[in-house]
Amino acid sequence: MNYCPSCGKKLSITQFKGKEYHQCECGYFDWNNWVHVSAVVVGYNHQNEFLMVQLKKEGNRLTFPGGFRDLGESIEQAAIREFKEETGLTITNLSLFKVYSKDEIRLVWIVFTGNVIEGSFIENEETEGYYFYSVHNPPPLQRLRGNLTTQLLMDVLNRNNT
Numbered sequence: 576m577n578y579c580p581s582c583g584k585k586l587s588i589t590q591f592k593g594k595e596y597h598q599c600e601c602g603y604f605d606w607n608n609w610v611h612v613s614a615v616v617v618g619y620n621h622q623n624e625f626l627m628v629q630l631k632k633e634g635n636r637l638t639f640p641g642g643f644r645d646l647g648e649s650i651e652q653a654a655i656r657e658f659k660e661e662t663g664l665t666i667t668n669l670s671l672f673k674v675y676s677k678d679e680i681r682l683v684w685i686v687f688t689g690n691v692i693e694g695s696f697i698e699n700e701e702t703e704g705y706y707f708y709s710v711h712n713p714p715p716l717q718r719l720r721g722n723l724t725t726q727l728l729m730d731v732l733n734r735n736n737t
């Protein structure tokens with residue numbers, strides 16, 4: 576970032592605790608810690624099984640429904656919208672579960688649990704379909720999308736155990 580997002584002046588480089596940062600004479604300081612925020616949902620049915628989606632891209636791998644928040648949307652609204660877009664189903668009773676971060680790709684997952692209102696799958700660009708899994712019937716681990724999905728799944732399985 577070269578110009579101040581607050582006043583528009585050119586930023587200068589400064590050192591702080593051995594690292595370089597940009598700052599502005601108006602007081603703005605760029606901590607270089609921005610992240611993309613993604614709202615993710617662990618949706619449960621009446622049998623206490625949780626829903627995962629199968630992706631169209633990325634080798635049909637499995638993950639939890641979710642996606643980036645649009646500007647102007649609350650995180651909960653993003654969670655509800657993304658869940659609907661990727662499954663065709665409605666999610667209710669959202670409750671904050673956990674937050675995960677992956678600095679390499681500047682990503683933060685804000686994860687909610689919720690109750691799935693059953694319905695039918697709606698064709699969309701991102702997912703092939705969805706499946707319900709449980710502690711007794713977990714998803715195949717080699718088909719998980721990535722680290723965050725694996726981390727979240729482990730926490731979900733532990734949650735269901737207690």
Ligand SMILES: [Zn+2]
Pocket residue numbers: 579580581582583584599600601602603
């Ligand atoms: Zn400024």
